[in-house]
Structure formats: structure tokens, C-alpha cells
Amino acid sequence: DAGVTQSPTHLIKTRGQQVTLRCSPKSGHDTVSWYQQALGQGPQFIFQYYEEEERQRGNFPDRFSGHQFPNYSSELNVNALLLGDSALYLCASSPGPRGSGNTIYFGEGSWLTVV
Amino acid sequence: GNSVTQMEGPVTLSEEAFLTINCTYTATGYPSLFWYVQYPGEGLQLLLKATKADDKGSNKGFEATYRKETTSFHLEKGSVQVSDSAVYFCALSDGVTGGGNKLTFGTGTQLKVEL
Numbered sequence: 089d090a091g092v093t094q095s096p097t098h099l100i101k102t103r104g105q106q107v108t109l110r111c112s113p114k115s116g117h118d119t120v121s122w123y124q125q126a127l128g129q130g131p132q133f134i135f136q137y138y139e140e141e142e143r144q145r146g147n148f149p150d151r152f153s154g155h156q157f158p159n160y161s162s163e164l165n166v167n168a169l170l171l172g173d174s175a176l177y178l179c180a181s182s183p184g185p186r187g188s189g190n191t192i193y194f195g196e197g198s199w200l201t202v203v
Numbered sequence: 204g205n206s207v208t209q210m211e212g213p214v215t216l217s218e219e220a221f222l223t224i225n226c227t228y229t230a231t232g233y234p235s236l237f238w239y240v241q242y243p244g245e246g247l248q249l250l251l252k253a254t255k256a257d258d259k260g261s262n263k264g265f266e267a268t269y270r271k272e273t274t275s276f277h278l279e280k281g282s283v284q285v286s287d288s289a290v291y292f293c294a295l296s297d298g299v300t301g302g303g304n305k306l307t308f309g310t311g312t313q314l315k316v317e318l
Contacts, residue, residue, distance in 0.1 A: 123306075
């Protein structure tokens with residue numbers, strides 16, 4: 089049973105460019121969330137997708153957008169990259185968007201460096 | 204809004220020492236509480252969770268009890284090993300108003316265990 093898988097694992101982009109990160113949720117999970125973890129900090133919630141729609145959003149600008157596909161996989165897009173966007177981007181999946189007791193599984197993350 | 208406060212690290216202990224990492228929270232409603240662990244260069248792994256007051260989560264010798272009266276969820280282990288060296292994150296998930304499965308994290312506590 090594959091867990092949450094993310095790609096790419098590492099990438100380097102130039103300021104002003106755009107990046108797309110990809111995530112496949114754990115088998116049986118239909119809800120995907122994205123988090124940004126800056127160095128030395130805890131993860132910060134970006135947004136959550138369920139039934140191909142954005143259901144919740146954290147305090148991130150519109151440069152951060154996403155998409156969920158019919159097979160529940162998801163993409164995170166960041167436009168007009170800033171140096172401050174350098175971080176580990178974590179994808180998390182869960183069986184449904186509600187129910188605070190659900191175990192949320194995380195992928196290994198995508199390390200983004202903006203130069 | 205929701206928030207999680209953890210004791211600052213790094214925490215350095217000798218092998219077989221007793222570990223406590225303090226965590227307190229502020230939340231609306233009745234959150235579920237989690238401890239996640241992050242080993243160097245890896246994503247987050249769920250260590251344990253508790254979904255209601257007075258519940259005790261436990262795993263791999265680690266324990267934490269959900270204390271509603273003190274809004275705390277302190278992590279403990281009776282005898283740490285070198286392999287426990289990692290960053291530990293306390294988190295909550297608030298099921299009120301459909302906010303389930305959105306995690307709010309603390310800043311993390313780095314634990315270093317020495318021989």
C-alpha cells in the first residue's frame with residue numbers, strides 16, 4: 089500500500105519563475121492538503137482539496153494555487169516565485185475533509201529553493 | 204484562532220534519560236491532538252494522537268495525555284534512545300465549522316540524544 093507520494097523531491101528555481109509540485113494521496117484517501125514548512129519552523133497550512141474543489145485556505149497569497157484531479161491526485165502551483173518561497177512543501181492526505189480525529193498522512197515533501 | 208505552543212529546543216539528553224516536551228494549545232470546540240516526528244531530511248510521521256479529553260495516545264514508548272483543563276498535551280518517554288533524535292511537532296485539528304483535517308502545528312522541538 090503506497091503512502092503519500094510527492095514529486096519532484098528537490099528543485100531549484102529562479103525568482104519570478106513558476107513551479108508545479110505534484111502529489112498522489114494514500115490509497116483510499118480523497119482529500120489532499122498542502123503545507124509549507126520553512127527551515128526551522130512548523131508546517132503552515134496552504135489549502136485543502138476535496139471533490140476537485142478548494143475547500144479551505146490558509147493565509148497564503150493568490151500566487152499559490154492548486155488543482156485536484158478525478159483520481160484524487162493534486163498539484164500545487166506557485167507563480168512569480170520569491171526568495172521567501174524557499175521551503176519544504178508537504179502534501180498530506182486523509183479519508184474525507186471532516187472529522188478532526190482522522191489520521192493525516194504526509195509525504196516526504198518537495199524541497200524548493202528559489203535563487 | 205487556533206494555536207499551539209511548544210517548549211523551545213534544542214533538548215539534549217543522555218541515552219536512557221526521561222523525556223518531556225511540553226505542548227499547550229488554544230482552540231475553538233473540541234480539537235483532536237497529535238504528535239508528529241520528523242527525522243532529518245524526511246517528511247512528517249504520526250507518532251500518536253488523542254481525540255477527546257483524558258485520552259492517552261501512545262506509540263513506541265512515547266505517551267501523551269489530552270488534558271482539557273490545562274489545555275495541554277505533553278509528550279513523555281521514560282527512556283530515550285539515540286534513534287529518537289528528531290524534531291517533534293505538536294499539532295491540533297479542529298473539527299468545528301468543517302475545519303477538520305486542517306492541522307495547526309507548533310514550531311517544533313529538536314531532540315538530540317547522546318550516548
